[in-house]
Amino acid sequence: MIYQLLIRLFSPLICLLIVKDSIKKQGGGNFIKQRLGLDYPALPQVSQRIWIHCASVGEVKAAEPLIRALESKYHILVTTNTPTGKQMVNTLFQNTVQHCYLPLDWPFAIKHFLRNCQPTDAWILETEIWPNLYRLCHQQNIELKIINGRLSPKTLKAPSWLQKSYQNSLQYVTQILARSQDDTERFIALGAPANRVITLGNLKYAQITSVSHSPRPIPQEYILLASSHEDEELQITQLWKQLNRPELLVIVPRHPNRSTTIQKQLKPLYPDLLVASTGQYPTEKTMLFLDDRLGQLMPLFEHAKLVIMGGSFAPKGGHNILEPAAYQKAIIIGSDMSDFSEETLFLQQHSGLIQCQNYQELSKTLPLLLNNSTQRQLLGKNAFTAMQSQQGILQNYLAHLI
Secondary structure, X not given: OHHHHHHHHOHXXXXXXXXXXXXXXXXXXXXXXXXOOOOOOOOOOOOOEEEEEOOOHHHHHHHHHHHHHHOOOOEEEEEEOOHHHHHHHHHHHOOOOEEEEOOOOOHHHHHHHXXXXXXXXXXXXXXXXXXXXXXXXXXXXXXXXXXXXXOOHHHHHOOHHHXXXXXXXXXOOOEEEEOOHHHHHHHHHHOOOHHHEEEOOOHHHHHHHXXXXXXXXXXXXXXXXXXXXXXXXXXXXXXXXXXXXXOEEEEEEOOHHHHHHHHHHHOOOOOOOEEHHHOOOOOOOOOEEEOOOOOOHHHHHHHOOEEEEOOOOOOOOOOOOHHHHHOOOOEEEOOOOHHHHHHHHHHHHOOOOXXXXXXXHHHHHHHHHHOOHHHHXXXXXXXXXXXXXXXXXXXXXXXXXX
């Protein structure tokens, strides 16, 4: 099999990439060892351990309502592929769930992981299809389900040998709970048995039932640039300076490890830039604040005057707009929401957000919206009402999973 040959042939390169990833993302030795299939704690044997795999931060957030509904009754193990995913698990759940990193898809690594962690059920979030993982779970009678399943059209254009590998892997899955009818059809086209695929809707809509409330993190009025990527911080800060608005601009980068680079770009524009990781905090005179800490978005979403969603003005596919929608916030997005096209269309159909095609359009939209509290409130209310219409999704998932 080509897949099995390639993962063995490229093992040395994969090991180097894991070490590089650990250094870049500050994962430490534990990240390296567990991604290589080593050094897993031997968890105590229990009658049922639900293992939920979340690739990174976005999947952890999507699984949050589900985990909160189950954490008091079941032993739950959450795996991630990234250190930021682990940090999000720790931030959200403290010690109520266990965490480790999922190893790469080498048979010896998967066997070591399964032997030490002893899951009885495996729930894979969204798109992770690993042939050896799926096969070995089946051999060890671990019931495997894909939840909030999604597939991009690009997957169906993969090389024939890879599509065949996906098709074989999907035979080991007992159930696929897809987030849309399009995703259902793609899973079936990829080779999943049609009688095992069910359209349940997007689990992320369930976030409205688990939304948390926090004290106001910043006294003054502020707008929030959330989950920003390279060039978005600079472009939007330049735009903000030209607008000369009285509100504070708060920037939360998607990858906090970019903080030093961002500071170098923005300090020539705002010499009084304050940075959260250095212990600084906005004053009444602060005009720009960089919150480069992980896990701070929810309180910032809740109290923002308006939210600009990053990753959508840069070609990154956007980020989760349902989180600010759950707080009834006015949301502005850029032209690229390809990773969240279903959610974007859903809120657009309910007049729950504004899409700008470029920075020039954003510069015109921002002051109009900031000066019109009625329109901001209506946008937020429409987005929230749209999400309320999906409140039954969490119970539907629980009914199929437990």
